[in-house]
Amino acid sequence: xxxxxxxxxxxxxxxxxxxxxxxxxxxxxxxxxxxxxxxxxxxxxxxxxxxxxxxxxxxxxxxxxxxxxxxxxxxxxxxxxxxxxxxxxxxxxxxxxxxxxxxxxxxxxxxxxxxxxxxxxxxxxxxxxxxxxxxxxxxxxxxxxxxxxxxxxxxxxxxxxxxxxxxxxxxxxxxxxxxxxxxxxxxxxxxxxxxxxxxxxxxxxxxxxxxxxxxxxxxxxxxxxxxxxxxxxxxxxxxxxxxxxxxxxxxxxxxxxxxxxxxxxxxxxxxxxxxxxxxxxxxxxxxxxxxxxxxxxxxxxxxxxxxxxxxxxxxxxxxxxxxxxxxxxxxxxxxxxxxxxxxxxxxxx
Numbered sequence: 001x002x003x004x005x006x007x008x009x010x011x012x013x014x015x016x017x018x019x020x021x022x023x024x025x026x027x028x029x030x031x032x033x034x035x036x037x038x039x040x041x042x043x044x045x046x047x048x049x050x051x052x053x054x055x056x057x058x059x060x061x062x063x064x065x066x067x068x069x070x071x072x073x074x075x076x077x078x079x080x081x082x083x084x085x086x087x088x089x090x091x092x093x094x095x096x097x098x099x100x101x102x103x104x105x106x107x108x109x110x111x112x113x114x115x116x117x118x119x120x121x122x123x124x125x126x127x128x129x130x131x132x133x134x135x136x137x138x139x140x141x142x143x144x145x146x147x148x149x150x151x152x153x154x155x156x157x158x159x160x161x162x163x164x165x166x167x168x169x170x171x172x173x174x175x176x177x178x179x180x181x182x183x184x185x186x187x188x189x190x191x192x193x194x195x196x197x198x199x200x201x202x203x204x205x206x207x208x209x210x211x212x213x214x215x216x217x218x219x220x221x222x223x224x225x226x227x228x229x230x231x232x233x234x235x236x237x238x239x240x241x242x243x244x245x246x247x248x249x250x251x252x253x254x255x256x257x258x259x260x261x262x263x264x265x266x267x268x269x270x271x272x273x274x275x276x277x278x279x280x281x282x283x284x285x286x287x288x289x290x291x292x293x294x295x296x297x298x299x300x301x302x303x304x305x306x307x308x309x310x311x312x313x314x315x316x317x318x319x320x321x322x323x324x325x326x327x328x329x330x331x332x333x334x335x336x337x338x339x340x341x342x343x344x345x346x347x348x349x
Contacts, residue, residue, distance in 0.1 A: 024060035025250050032078065034091035034237055035193065036067035037218050038211070039275045039291060040146050044268045045091055045239075053260060061253065063089070069194075076100075083139045088245040090140075094130075094236050095174035102175070102326040103133050106334050108236040109318050110176040111310045116272045118342070119147055119234045125341035129333050134240060141246050143261040144239040146268030149211035149276050150231035151177075154196075154224040156206055158298070162230070162306045171196050171208035177232050179321040183313040197223055211235060212279035213292050221295035227283055230302045230310060234272065239264070314344075324349045 031049055034041040049065040068078060068091075075096040082090045098105035106129070107122040123145040131142035153159060153170065166185035172178055178188040189205050196208040201223040208220060209232055215221065239261060246254065275291060282292030283299060302310070323331040323346040331346040339345050 024057050024253055024256060027061050027249070027253055029061075029063040029088040029245075031063050031065035031089045032071065032073065032081070032087040032091070033065045033067040034093070035069045035075070037069075037193070038148055038214050038235075039217075039271060040148055040237055040268060041067055041091070043271050043275070043291070044146065044264070048260075048264050048267075052264075056260060057256065061256070079138055079140070082240060082242055085139075085242050085244055087242070089143075089239065089241050092238050092240060094238060095176075095233070098174060101133060101137070102322060103129060103330055103333075105174055105176060106130075106322065106326070106330075107338050108176075108233045109314070109322055110174070110180040110232040111230070111314045111318060112338075112342070112344075113234070114231055116147065116234070116269060116276065119236065119272075120145070120269050121341050122338045123147075123236060125337040126334075129337055130238070135243060139243045140240045141243055142238055142240055143258070144265035144268070146237045146239070146265060147272045148235040148237070149213045149272065149279055150229070151209050151233045151235055152212055152215075152231060153207045153209055153226075153228035154200070154215050154220045155226045155228060156200055156203070156224060157226065159207070159226045159228040160300055161303065162309050165207070165228075168206040169204070171199065171205050171210075172232075173209070174233075175325065176318050176322055177209060179318045180232060180313055183317045184309070193218060196220065200224060213275045213282065216279060216282050216292040216295060221283060221293060221297055225298060227297045227299045228302075229299055230306060237268075319344065319346050320349075323347055 033045050046065060049063045053061050053063060068075060075093055076099050078090055078092045079097045079100060081087060094104045094108060107126040113119040113122055127142065134140045134142055159165065162184045168186045169189050170181055170186050171191050172181060172188045181188045191199060193210060196210065197219045199205045200208050200220065210220065278289060278291060281287060282289040283295050283297040285294050285296050328348050331348055334346045
């Protein structure tokens, strides 16, 4: 069923462009993609560039795409390389971009949204802020938002509540996650996704925050006993183009690419829903599990007390901490976009 739905989405992604595709000028792009172990890379991004775009353009538009981890590119450097024109298009993780500008993580703060629909709503509201900032300071244009599975705690020991995280060393990958862990008395440890499995296995860390399916694919299911399912974000990603490249394109190619990215964005969000559901099957040894590995992990759902604690942390630490890093103008932009969409408010620093 899952494969059928994804295949249908892929066909839909290339539709509607046939009439104009035969008239498009021959164009070739260099693309640096998202990390290869993630479903958004394997299910969405790689097929988009390798199959959907060439097919929809009748072979007029082609691309070479390589995931950034296979090129040995630091995720934090992706936006800077795009600005320089090292690649034409890029898939980027917004929380890794936040080291250059805190604005970028504004629609994926830890604990801000609990469902794919909420995450999409937040990022839709924030689209103009991100695009304007990219065009102003990074010589790039935002084309699409996407996401990964919910980012949750994979732990060596049994974890039944947030209180059990107190004193634990936890792998994270952005500042708002650090704020969250500080609020529950845990220690944040920064490390790459590839380092998390050996670190958890050897006891260097007690838990690792990553996606429910990404962690399974990456091997955390072999070294963790508990998956504590309180979402700390969705590892939101964007698709962007270098402005110099974009401005050189024939107007028909620009329109074709915008149409394709609009459909691609929808497909990415549908994949988030599908893979989030399948991750539960994979991690508890049930079928269908077509993209992950069958495992026996204890999945713990947060209770009412932990949900109340999440809300308090969000209001008292995470949003204010981000606003402090980002500044008063940034907080106002957030209140008028993400905050308005979700009924939340960032205090002026």
